[in-house]
Amino acid sequence: MRRALSSRSVSLGALVALSSAVLTGCASPEPSPTIEYAAPYDDSAEDEPVDDAEEEPVDDAGETLEEDDEDDFEEVFEEDEVVATCVERDSEDDDSYEVVDDENCDGVGKHGAYLWYYGGTTTNGGRISGGTTARPRDVSIVTEGGDELTRSGKISTNGFGNRTSTGS
Amino acid sequence: MRREHATPREGWEKIIEGQGLAFHRSVQATHLPRPYWDESVHYVFTMEQVLDLEAQVEELHRMCLAVVEHVIAERRFADFALPEWTWQEITHSWERRDPHVYGRFDLRYDGVSPPKLLEYNADTPTSLLESSVVQWYWLQDRFPGDDQWNSIHERLIDRWRELVLPTGPTHFAWTNMDETGEEAMTVAYLQETADQAGLKTVAIAMEDIGWDPLNRRFVDTGGRVLRSAFKLYPWEWMLADRFGEHAVRHAASTTWIEPLWKALLSNKALLALLWELYPGHPNLLPAYLDGPRELTSYIVKPLLGREGASMQIVSPDHQARTEGSYGAEGFVYQGFEALPSFEGQRPVLGAWMVADESAGLGIRETAGLITDDTSSFVPHRIEL
Numbered sequence: 047m048r049r050a051l052s053s054r055s056v057s058l059g060a061l062v063a064l065s066s067a068v069l070t071g072c073a074s075p076e077p078s079p080t081i082e083y084a085a086p087y088d089d090s091a092e093d094e095p096v097d098d099a100e101e102e103p104v105d106d107a108g109e110t111l112e113e114d115d116e117d118d119f120e121e122v123f124e125e126d127e128v129v130a131t132c133v134e135r136d137s138e139d140d141d142s143y144e145v146v147d148d149e150n151c152d153g154v155g156k157h158g159a160y161l162w163y164y165g166g167t168t169t170n171g172g173r174i175s176g177g178t179t180a181r182p183r184d185v186s187i188v189t190e191g192g193d194e195l196t197r198s199g200k201i202s203t204n205g206f207g208n209r210t211s212t213g214s
Numbered sequence: 215m216r217r218e219h220a221t222p223r224e225g226w227e228k229i230i231e232g233q234g235l236a237f238h239r240s241v242q243a244t245h246l247p248r249p250y251w252d253e254s255v256h257y258v259f260t261m262e263q264v265l266d267l268e269a270q271v272e273e274l275h276r277m278c279l280a281v282v283e284h285v286i287a288e289r290r291f292a293d294f295a296l297p298e299w300t301w302q303e304i305t306h307s308w309e310r311r312d313p314h315v316y317g318r319f320d321l322r323y324d325g326v327s328p329p330k331l332l333e334y335n336a337d338t339p340t341s342l343l344e345s346s347v348v349q350w351y352w353l354q355d356r357f358p359g360d361d362q363w364n365s366i367h368e369r370l371i372d373r374w375r376e377l378v379l380p381t382g383p384t385h386f387a388w389t390n391m392d393e394t395g396e397e398a399m400t401v402a403y404l405q406e407t408a409d410q411a412g413l414k415t416v417a418i419a420m421e422d423i424g425w426d427p428l429n430r431r432f433v434d435t436g437g438r439v440l441r442s443a444f445k446l447y448p449w450e451w452m453l454a455d456r457f458g459e460h461a462v463r464h465a466a467s468t469t470w471i472e473p474l475w476k477a478l479l480s481n482k483a484l485l486a487l488l489w490e491l492y493p494g495h496p497n498l499l500p501a502y503l504d505g506p507r508e509l510t511s512y513i514v515k516p517l518l519g520r521e522g523a524s525m526q527i528v529s530p531d532h533q534a535r536t537e538g539s540y541g542a543e544g545f546v547y548q549g550f551e552a553l554p555s556f557e558g559q560r561p562v563l564g565a566w567m568v569a570d571e572s573a574g575l576g577i578r579e580t581a582g583l584i585t586d587d588t589s590s591f592v593p594h595r596i597e598l
Binding site: 151201202203204205206207 | 389390391419420421422423424425426427433447452455456457460
């Protein structure tokens with residue numbers, strides 16, 4: 047009895063477009079094709095993008111900030127870029143906090159032991175004051191390490207890659 | 215099994231490019247005497263041969279899964295030079311049966327004696343489109359009355375359809391360091407099979423994957439969470455990368471395809487473990503991790519190597535060595551049997567697995583004893 051090993055109707059849409067892209071890319075002396083894929087998936091209903099330009103400012107407890115708070119950080123942040131520093135929540139004393147390693151704030155939540163502190167100046171005693179725990183708006187927030195801190199946290203990239211061939 | 219000649223189709227370059235195989239030009243080095251896709255020759259099999267091969271390939275796959283089970287039960291991870299911090303998560307990945315999609319066995323086969331396993335490309339195999347699509351259309355054009363060992367395309371679609379993946383799109387990641395376009399092509403093809411299965415898909419470069427530590431998850435450039443991701447990027451490289459630890463420790467937040475447990479199959483220590491568990495099996499060549507032992511003809515292969523690089527043949531009749539910088543993790547010593555010669559060319563059979571079933575065949579030929587990135591792909595048919 048013969049076994050059907052193959053039968054198909056292969057339709058190849060995006061791949062043919064890709065083929066053209068590769069051909070074009072490889073025609074240059076240093077082939078490095080830029081690939082455009084057909085019909086990227088629009089999942090705007092799925093995951094919230096990290097772009098938070100339109101959102102109300104919130105503090106790290108997720109609460110919407112009161113007007114007084116906004117006044118506070120408008121005073122504090124006149125620059126385009128603010129440095130976020132990780133501090134220990136329970137160390138608060140007269141609006142100053144004990145500074146800890148930024149890694150402690152990886153995955154920080156509203157009830158976590160650590161939180162981000164925006165702006166301010168550190169003292170020799172390893173404490174920071176003069177800033178705020180309220181997340182500022184319309185400024186770029188970075189850590190001392192240079193990572194950008196978005197609404198959903200610090201997004202770092204270039205953690206994969208920079209290799210040569212992968213196939214086998 | 216025999217090698218036959220046929221006149222290439224007129225305008226074959228345009229034909230295969232129209233089917234997506236574009237990189238054949240970029241890998242066509244000027245010093246090579248033949249094109250990467252070479253339809254001036256092909257191999258002919260009987261149906262009986264192919265059915266036998268299918269059965270043996272599926273048995274090899276089951277044996278490989280038994281090795282994974284054994285390695286995890288006996289904690290043999292060190293034989294694979296895997297860092298200790300990955301062991302527990304590899305175990306979890308296996309215990310969860312994290313879903314797998316495809317792989318390719320490379321076999322030595324002469325049409326007479328049993329096929330011998332050379333290696334299992336279980337993590338990032340390429341030459342997929344050639345096997346699945348391009349040689350299929352060649353068959354329709356040239357030998358429409360014959361058959362081909364090839365249900366790769368349908369099986370891939372079926373596999374994507376049956377997988378239970380997290381909600382949200384599935385990302386398809388390649389590395390943008392690939393200059394030939396081969397890897398982007400392979401990823402795009404797999405993405406297309408997933409699209410045809412009804413999945414929502416998004417393409418991304420590995421280099422563009424971001425880590426969101428607040429929520430402990432990977433995100434793409436649009437801020438979308440990577441809940442499931444196919445990657446044409448080997449696990450051993452991921453583990454060595456800065457994000458490797460995130461990928462391993464937070465495996466529950468991203469379903470990676472191929473899964474972490476496949477790091478045990480794409481590593482050539484597999485060959486030694488197979489021989490240890492199945493000594494004398496007709497589809498295996500003897501293989502050891504601690505040296506050649508009793509072997510007088512053997513090939514030294516790096517545990518983690520690609521495209522035939524960093525290999526050395528030690529034999530009374532043959533001496534050969536390929537360049538490369540692999541081998542830091544160690545080597546496996548595998549019994550050497552020269553690839554059979556058909557009119558001076560030596561084929562390696564690439565037998566495709568989709569999920570746990572045999573799915574098709576792709577053949578690469580080279581004049582040398584080691585199949586490397588200068589080999590040519592040649593089609594095949596089953597004579598009816």
